[in-house]
Amino acid sequence: MMEAALPRSETAPAALDIRGLKVQFGEGPYAVKAVNDVSFTIPRGQVMGLVGESGSGKSMTGLSIMRLIQRPGEIKGGEIRLNGTNLLGLSEREMRRVRGSTVAMIFQDPMMTLNPVLRIGTQMIEAVMAHRRDTTKVEARRIARDALARVGIPSPEERLDAYPHQFSGGMRQRVTIAIAIINRPSLIIADEPTTALDVTIQAQIIHQLEKLRLEDNLSLLWITHDLSVVGSIADRILVMYAGRIVEQGTADQVLDRPMHPYTRGLISSLPSEERKGKKLRPVPGVMPAPWELPSGCAFRNRCEQASNSCAVAPADIDQGAAHSVRCFHPHRY
Numbered sequence: 001m002m003e004a005a006l007p008r009s010e011t012a013p014a015a016l017d018i019r020g021l022k023v024q025f026g027e028g029p030y031a032v033k034a035v036n037d038v039s040f041t042i043p044r045g046q047v048m049g050l051v052g053e054s055g056s057g058k059s060m061t062g063l064s065i066m067r068l069i070q071r072p073g074e075i076k077g078g079e080i081r082l083n084g085t086n087l088l089g090l091s092e093r094e095m096r097r098v099r100g101s102t103v104a105m106i107f108q109d110p111m112m113t114l115n116p117v118l119r120i121g122t123q124m125i126e127a128v129m130a131h132r133r134d135t136t137k138v139e140a141r142r143i144a145r146d147a148l149a150r151v152g153i154p155s156p157e158e159r160l161d162a163y164p165h166q167f168s169g170g171m172r173q174r175v176t177i178a179i180a181i182i183n184r185p186s187l188i189i190a191d192e193p194t195t196a197l198d199v200t201i202q203a204q205i206i207h208q209l210e211k212l213r214l215e216d217n218l219s220l221l222w223i224t225h226d227l228s229v230v231g232s233i234a235d236r237i238l239v240m241y242a243g244r245i246v247e248q249g250t251a252d253q254v255l256d257r258p259m260h261p262y263t264r265g266l267i268s269s270l271p272s273e274e275r276k277g278k279k280l281r282p283v284p285g286v287m288p289a290p291w292e293l294p295s296g297c298a299f300r301n302r303c304e305q306a307s308n309s310c311a312v313a314p315a316d317i318d319q320g321a322a323h324s325v326r327c328f329h330p331h332r333y
């Protein structure tokens with residue numbers, strides 16, 4: 001007897017789809033909601049920029065996808081779908097298979113990834129063989145060499161025998177990118193990957209990742225506090241403040257027509273051609289300690305637009321809208 005065909009979804013699942021993610025440190029009245037009901041989607045092949053000042057919850061969002069939140073931090077709720085599979089439903093054993101193969105992470109400090117006492121080649125071969133059991137060492141070494149070549153490291157065959165300290169900072173970051181792409185992931189989370197590098201090297205690394213993205217149809221979550229970096233690479237941008245997404249839109253919308261007073265503050269604190277010679281205007285004040293956040297909109301005690309209504313939480317971001325903001329007094333154009 002013929003089986004009836006199963007209904008097939010018309011569209012492939014997004015590379016990443018996060019719904020209502022919550023990450024919390026501690027319990028009770030002093031609990032810190034480091035990530036507070038965050039939702040967003042990254043379609044296959046696209047770059048999502050995640051920006052916000054220090055402590056806003058960017059890294060915790062990235063680490064949640066890898067399921068690498070350390071205690072006392074804990075994922076308290078939500079869904080993280082990677083190509084349709086909810087990672088929060090996987091066992092730790094299953095998660096180990098996903099980490100470093102389907103999704104990989106690059107950190108600001110390459111030494112978060114690299115072991116200082118092992119040759120690069122040894123570490124790369126290990127990364128290949130952890131996920132491809134039937135690969136021989138010779139084959140794994142060839143894959144490692146090709147990955148070094150793909151990220152623009154000269155003499156890759158010889159460089160496999162070098163130790164991490166024998167590379168410059170920029171080259172060391174290229175090695176971690178090579179490790180990230182070695183098992184052909186569909187998503188890479190890059191957490192401030194260029195922040196520690198000087199501007200020319202920064203541009204090279206951005207260019208490199210952009211090239212790999214196009215070649216492999218990679219999706220990227222690019223975390224940074226630097227809006228000028230994210231403008232050059234992201235398709236869409238999320239702005240995070242005190243654990244929440246406060247604005248989301250295309251890179252052009254968020255950078256050229258920011259609506260949230262916080263986003264507007266971030267942008268006017270950037271040096272630019274038009275403002276040459278004028279004073280930079282930093283966002284006034286600092287982000288309050290997590291246990292001192294005001295009720296309602298967390299930004300209201302720093303906001304020039306704030307009114308009484310802001311003591312009540314504004315409606316959440318509209319995920320369906322191209323450009324959406326979590327604010328009672330968004331700037332209109």
Ligand SMILES: Nc1ncnc2c1ncn2[C@@H]1O[C@H](COP(=O)(O)OP(=O)(O)OP(=O)(O)O)[C@@H](O)[C@H]1O
Pocket residue numbers: 025032034052053054055056057058059060061072073225290
């Ligand atoms: N070990 C910890 N104990 C308690 N709270 C923590 C701990 N680690 C992080 N947090 C909380 O999580 C929040 C978000 O941290 P996260 O590292 O995600 O910020 P970030 O946006 O990546 O900042 P940065 O730009 O400095 O990297 C912090 O503001 C802090 O309140």
Ligand SMILES: [Mg+2]
Pocket residue numbers: 058059060191
């Ligand atoms: Mg961080």
